[in-house]
Amino acid sequence: MSSYGLAGSGFGALASTGALPPAAVALFSIVFALSWFLDPRALRRSLPPRIAGSLLPLCIAFAAIDGAWLSRSWPAALVHLLPLVTAVRLLVRAREGDHGVLALLGLAQLLAAATLTGNLVFLFWFLLFLPSASAFLILLEMRRGHGRSLRRTPAPAAAPPPAPQRAEPDIVVPFPAGAFASAFIGVALLLLAGAIPLFFLLPRVTLGLYRQPAGPTRFVTGFSDxxxxxxxxxxxxxxxxxxxxxxxxxxxxxxxxxxxxxxxxxxxxxxxxxxxxxxxxxxxxxxxxxxxxxxxxxxxxxxxxxxxxxxxxxxxxxxxxxxxxxxxxxxxxxxxxxxxxxxxxxxxxxxxxxxxxxxxxxxxxxxxxxxxxxxxxxxxxxxxxxxxxxxxxxxxxxxxxxxxxxxxxxxxxxxxxxxxxxxxxxxxxxxxxxxxxxxxxxxxxxxxxxxxxxxxxxxxxxxxxxxxxxxxxxxxxxxxxxxxxxxxxxxxxxxxxxxxxxxxxxxxxxxxxxxxxxxxxxxxGDAVGLWWWAGVVRYDSSRQHRVAGRAAAWVTELGGRAAAAGRLVRDRWPGRLLARSPDHPPRIPWRWAIWLALPLLLAAPPVRKALLRARARLRRRKLPRATAVYLETLDLLEARGFGRRRGQTPMEFARSMEPHPAAAPLVELTGLYYAARFGNPAPPAPGPGFAPPLRSLRSALKKNPESPI
Structure with missing residues (x-):
C-alpha cells in the first residue's frame, strides 16, 4: 500500500505540471485503479514469457519514438516514459522487489515534477509523498527483520508424524499499531529534519524555478504597441x-x-x-x-x-x-x-x-x-x-x-x-x-x-x-x-x-x-502561495548567502551576549556571595536557590523511574515473548505495591498473593510462563495464551489495589 502511495503521489505531482497529455493522465488513472483490484501475479502468468519480458524494452522504444518524432524533445520523452513504466510495473509486478521499483519510480516522478513547476499544488503532492515514504521505509525494515529471524530459526528435525512447532505457548500479539505510529511519525520528522538543513545548505542553481513554464499564458490588455x-x-x-x-x-x-x-x-x-x-x-x-x-x-x-x-x-x-x-x-x-x-x-x-x-x-x-x-x-x-x-x-x-x-x-x-x-x-x-x-x-x-x-x-x-x-x-x-x-x-x-x-x-x-x-x-490562500514562491521556489544562491550572513551575525551576537553575561556573573556574583565584613555578611540567595532546586528535587524520582522503565522495555524486546510478558506482569504488580521478595520462585510469589483476587490469574500466568520456559518444546495445540489471564489480573488489581502481603 505504501508503494502505491509513493507511485500515486509521484504521478499526481507530475500530472499537475501539465507536462502529460490529458489522455495519458486518464489512462494511467484507470491502470492505477485496476491494478489495485487485479492479481498481478495471475496477470503475469497469463502472459507469454516472451511478451512479459519485452514490456520494458517496448517502453524504451516508445520513448525513443516520442523523443524523435512525437514530442521532439528528449526531456519530454523521458518525462512521458516514467508514468508508462510505472503503469506496466503496477500491472505485472510479481516479486517483492517490484515494490521497491515502484517507490523509486514515484520518487523519480516527484523529482521531475519539481524541475517542471513551482506551483503550490506540488507542495500538496509532496506532503502526500512524505508519509508514504515513511511507511514504506518502516515496513521494508520490518520485512527484513522478519526475514532475518526466519533465517536464524533452526529447521525442525524430521520426525514422524510432524507435530506443530512452537517455541513457547501462543501469546496473542496484535499488530503493534502504537509502535508503528510512533516510528511513522519519527521517520517523517527525521526526513523533515534532514531535508530542511539540506534545503538551506545545498548549493543553488541561479536560474530558479520561477522562470520555468507555469501553465497557460495569461493575456493582459494595454501592453501592446x-x-x-x-x-x-x-x-x-x-x-x-x-x-x-x-x-x-x-x-x-x-x-x-x-x-x-x-x-x-x-x-x-x-x-x-x-x-x-x-x-x-x-x-x-x-x-x-x-x-x-x-x-x-x-x-x-x-x-x-x-x-x-x-x-x-x-x-x-x-x-x-x-x-x-x-x-x-x-x-x-x-x-x-x-x-x-x-x-x-x-x-x-x-x-x-x-x-x-x-x-x-x-x-x-x-x-x-x-x-x-x-x-x-x-x-x-x-x-x-x-x-x-x-x-x-x-x-x-x-x-x-x-x-x-x-x-x-x-x-x-x-x-x-x-x-x-x-x-x-x-x-x-x-x-x-x-x-x-x-x-x-x-x-x-x-x-x-x-x-x-x-x-x-x-x-x-x-x-x-x-x-x-x-x-x-x-x-x-x-x-x-x-x-x-x-x-x-x-x-x-x-x-x-x-x-x-x-x-x-x-x-x-x-x-x-x-x-x-x-x-x-x-x-x-494568496499569502500561502506567495510564501511558497518567495520562501521556497525563489530561494536561490543570493538569498542563500543573505540567510547565511544573517545566521552568522545572529551567532556572533549570541556569543557576544553570552560573553557579556559571563563577565557580569564573574564580576558581580563572587563579590556578593563572598563579601565578609561585620557590616556586610555573606549574602547567599537562599530563596532563589530553594525555588530553583525544589522543582528538580520533585521531578527527579519520576524522571528516574521513567528512564528505568524505558530502558527495561528496550531490553525486553530482545527477550522471548513469554519472559517479556512475565516481566511486564512483575512491573505491573510492583507498581501496585506487590513486590516479589528475593529467594521467592515465581510460583511461590503467585501463591503468596492469596486470598487477593489477583492471585488466581497470576497463578495461571505463572503456569504459562513455566510451560513456555521449561516445558515441552512441542506442546499440544495452542490455547488462548497470556491475554485472558493478563486482562483478569489488571481488572483485579484495579478493583482491589490493597496488598495482602
Missing part, C-alpha cells in the same frame, strides 16, 4: 491574477502605481511608440543600473512575482534606479520602457530599487528650459477639435508655472467627469472631444489621454503610461495582489529638475464588494 480610443461596448473587469508585489518598507496607505509602458505619439484616435528600438541595460554588480543615485534619495525596494503573462514588459514603481539581474537580459527603449527576455509561459521574479522622494513644488520652476528632444517628442499634437485647446487654457488661466497648470488640469478632470466602463457615444472621429464635451464619462484611458493632450496644449511635455494600480493589500502576506481589473492608465509630465512626474486624473473606481470572511480566506 497601440492604445486605441473610440470603441463602443463595455469593458468587463477580470479577477485574473497578474502579479504580487512586496515593498520594503511596506506602506499600505500610499497610492502606488506599477508602471508598464509609456506612449509618446498620438494621432487623434490611438497612442503608439514612435521609437520601438531597444538597447541593453548596463550591469553593475547584482543590478542593472538605470539612473544615477542623487543626494537625498529615499529608497523603496520592490519584489515582483509576475505570473506567466503574454508581455515581456518589466513593471516597476515610479523613478526606478536599478533592477535585479534575476530579471534576465534587459532591454530599454527611448521612453524608458523595460523588456525582459523570458520563455513563453514562464513566471518572472525580480527586484527593483526606486526613488520614492515626493517632488517639492517650490523646486519646480519654468526657468529650467525644456530640452529640444523632449519638446519635439512629447509636445507633438495631431489635428484636434480647437475646443480642447480652449478648455486647457481656460482651466489653467489662474495657474502660474508648469506644475500648477498640471495640477489644475488633473483636478478639473477628477472633479468634473465620471468614471465608467461603458463606452457608448465615444466612437466618433474625435473620441477625446466626445469624452470632454458630450459623454462626460469614460474609463482611465480617456482621462489620461485628455490630461496628456491638454498638458501639451499649455506647453507641458507629457506621455501616456499604462500599468496597474497598487491592487489589494494582503495583510497576511504583506504584499499587494494585482489583478487584471487593476489595469490603469495615467500621465507622466516632464517637470525639471525632477524629470518625469506622475499625474493621475482618473477618479478612483468603487472597490468590488466582498464579504469580509471570503476576503480573509482569499488573502490567506
Amino acid at each position: 497601440r492604445v486605441q480610443l473610440g470603441r463602443d461596448g463595455r469593458l468587463e473587469p477580470s479577477d485574473t491574477l497578474v502579479m504580487r508585489v512586496r515593498t520594503d518598507p511596506p506602506d499600505p496607505r500610499r497610492e502606488l502605481r506599477w508602471r508598464g509602458l509609456a506612449f509618446d505619439h498620438f494621432d487623434g484616435r490611438a497612442w503608439t511608440r514612435s521609437d520601438t528600438g531597444t538597447r541593453p541595460v548596463p550591469v553593475q554588480g547584482r543590478f542593472y543600473k538605470l539612473e544615477e543615485t542623487a543626494q537625498g534619495t529615499r529608497w523603496i525596494e520592490q519584489t515582483y512575482f509576475l505570473e506567466s503573462l503574454d508581455t515581456p514588459v518589466v513593471f516597476l514603481l515610479g523613478r526606478a534606479l536599478a533592477v535585479g539581474r534575476e530579471a534576465g537580459a534587459l532591454g530599454r527603449d527611448a521612453s524608458g520602457n523595460l523588456y525582459a527576455q523570458r520563455p513563453r509561459g514562464s513566471r518572472l521574479s525580480y527586484t527593483v530599487l526606486s526613488d520614492a522622494v515626493e517632488p517639492d513644488p517650490a523646486a519646480i520652476s519654468d526657468l529650467f528650459p525644456v530640452p529640444k528632444e523632449i519638446g519635439r517628442k512629447y509636445l507633438q499634437l495631431p489635428d484636434l477639435d480647437p475646443a480642447i485647446a480652449r478648455l486647457a487654457r481656460e482651466v489653467t488661466r489662474a495657474a502660474s508655472g508648469r506644475y500648477a497648470r498640471a495640477l489644475a488640469l488633473e483636478q478639473h478632470l477628477r472633479r468634473g467627469y465620471t468614471y465608467s466602463l461603458e463606452l457608448d457615444g465615444l466612437a466618433g472621429p474625435d473620441p477625446l472631444a466626445a469624452f470632454l464635451f458630450e459623454a462626460g464619462e469614460g474609463h482611465c484611458e480617456y482621462f489620461a489621454s485628455a490630461l496628456a493632450i491638454m498638458m501639451r496644449q499649455v506647453g507641458i511635455p507629457s506621455r501616456l503610461v499604462n500599468g496597474y494600480r497598487a491592487g489589494d493589500y494582503n495583510p497576511f502576506g504583506g504584499n499587494w495582489t494585482v489583478r487584471q481589473r487593476h489595469a490603469h492608465s495615467w500621465v507622466e509630465a516632464w517637470l525639471p529638475p525632477y524629470g518625469w512626474i506622475e499625474f493621475d486624473p482618473t477618479p478612483s473606481p468603487p472597490p468590488p464588494s466582498r464579504h469580509a470572511f471570503v476576503r480573509a480566506l482569499t488573502d490567506i
